[in-house]
Amino acid sequence: MKVKNVSLVEKGTIVTPKGFQVAGLHSGVKRKRNDLGVLYCENPANAAAVYTLNKIQAAPIHVTKATIAKENKIQAVIINSGNANACTGKQGEIDAYTMQKVTAEKFGIKDHYVAVASTGIIGLEMPMDKIVPHIAQLSLGISDEHAKAFGESLLTTDTFQKSICFQTEIDGKTVTMAGAAKGSGMIEPNMGTMLSFITTDANIEPNMLDMALKEVVNQTFNCITVDGDTSTNDMVIVLASELAGNESLTPEHEEWSTFIKLLTNTCEELAKQIARDGEGATKLIEVEVNGAKTDEDAKKIAKSIVGSSLVKTAVFGTDANWGRIIAAVGYSEVEVNPETIDMAIGPIKLLEDSQPTGFSEEEATDYLENEHIHIYVDVKIGNGSGKAWGCDLTYDYVKINASYRT
């Protein structure tokens, strides 16, 4: 099975894959920016989703889970930002179902073809008087303006829209996949206030899509962290419109790996954009660990490093404080040999066999001025490798979170 090339579609948006349309508008839940959006497919799309592992799950998570379970098909996703509809009790469930019902009526589709997603403040009752009348006003389209209006409707403290589009060829047909996401705070392994909407025109059955998504999410979205907090509302949902015309994809299909690569590239790119836009962040930190006993171990070390507040502040302060990095290796609860650790940032070797190389602090500081920081660790006791992504910890993180509600 040869893996085909997957290429970036430079001006692609969430509606570049065939069959999808979007809309977004300002309903008044947030003060200024768009806060209500819809993703629509011209036919009921095959759907798969993964959800937050937080034991306190918001009403829209309950509703979407139950909804997808019915037929594994989704034709519309209604999304609001500004209010998470979490910890809102029975009224929250009623409100999420009302959003579903009103959206279904608007598009003349079945209730259980409508998924619901919310993000924002926890514990406030949904302002349904603002949301409901505005659902009727959502005006679908496929223009860049429509994509932007939709992208904006997802955001909370995000400073930019996250979006990506890739293409490949399967069975001689062009297959396109695109995504739009929101991130910011509470971003942590196993997801955190993170919503990702992925569209593709690939032909693939829901159970296959579900299998592929779980595999890929574990290597991508579950490897990012902003602050270690996991939210009540996370969701990644993939809709497949089947309009590309390829043969139905299964692991037996000879281009299955190409499809997995398409999905991996899409999820990894969204994950990196989310990490880069962690609250107050100025830099994306990418940690690559090799030489661990297993891939799981390597990923655990990578996450431990990228999640360390001390490493994050050191990167912000352009301080090549490898002592904090090696301390994070040590407390990752993974087997390592304290004597055999190699470490580098970008092209600069910091440690060989756990000993400083006598690197130039000045060069290291220069490197840390970059916006995309690579940290490489080789623990040299096995063949396990893994990656994780995060961001620096800055004054603005504190500022944003000390005054989010007030």
Next chain:
Amino acid sequence: MKVKNVSLVEKGTIVTPKGFQVAGLHSGVKRKRNDLGVLYCENPANAAAVYTLNKIQAAPIHVTKATIAKENKIQAVIINSGNANACTGKQGEIDAYTMQKVTAEKFGIKDHYVAVASTGIIGLEMPMDKIVPHIAQLSLGISDEHAKAFGESLLTTDTFQKSICFQTEIDGKTVTMAGAAKGSGMIEPNMGTMLSFITTDANIEPNMLDMALKEVVNQTFNCITVDGDTSTNDMVIVLASELAGNESLTPEHEEWSTFIKLLTNTCEELAKQIARDGEGATKLIEVEVNGAKTDEDAKKIAKSIVGSSLVKTAVFGTDANWGRIIAAVGYSEVEVNPETIDMAIGPIKLLEDSQPTGFSEEEATDYLENEHIHIYVDVKIGNGSGKAWGCDLTYDYVKINASYRT
């Protein structure tokens, strides 16, 4: 077994228990403040210690472990701040043993009666040219000035000295216990750049002392967190001079529980002082969880809350953002019922059965202006209870850690 009263000794210091003396001075490892100290006992004291769980352990940890193992007696602890002697390879081990040897010579005692502790920057070779000649100049005493000079010699980014003294009566004899500690960054369950030195004149065998210490540390020092980072250098060491004249303490002694209470009060008070002085902190946060399935579960929830960057910034910003607290309950990986959670801050009830009580935001904000914030959570599914301590996350945390080395 009646538990006797344990009372605070208001002006007590680390040398209030009988038999102990201290010294501290400036050797030049740090720029200004004292950076070299010694704790001395007139006889070889019975000793017990617990250490960091970080897999990368600093040289002084290795040396002290090996040293105590020989006879379980310690007569002097030599301590420096400014340099952690961690990740310093063979030379680091040699340097730690040299500190031990020079100290033993100075006081005319056996090498293996000297413990070594270091805290500060990781990965820099020890400036032995500064430390060695100054060990000879350490001048013991029991005055408040001596205690202060010693206390200062432990500190790194700490803003105040941590110290406490308690007394009780056992077998009709006054038994005193005191402690001095340093904390600040890298403070996390299972300890983090945290050194605590505890003295007592109680008569207790080393194996009993060890058992008591492990039990108490698990309920106190292991329940504080500043930033989730665990250091390479942590240590809590207890020295018992046996001069109080009580009968040797064992669990069969009818005042064993009184001794445990004495040790618990001492460790809890030091732990709280450390949490309160987390880097950049303005407030101590104390979380009490009840109604969990087990005590372990309750402690896990309490730690999850107090370790949440989002909760910490909300407390800093005097924002009664209970959504972040309940989210931290949810991701603590402990069994809870999402529908039955009660929550309060200080006297203000925020949630009953997971629903907002309609509390006054103004009152809540007023309460959060306090320097000591209590968060109470009752998950109401069992009888488990537990506590954890931490601090708020502020601009100054970022400032301190973005520029610690540079």
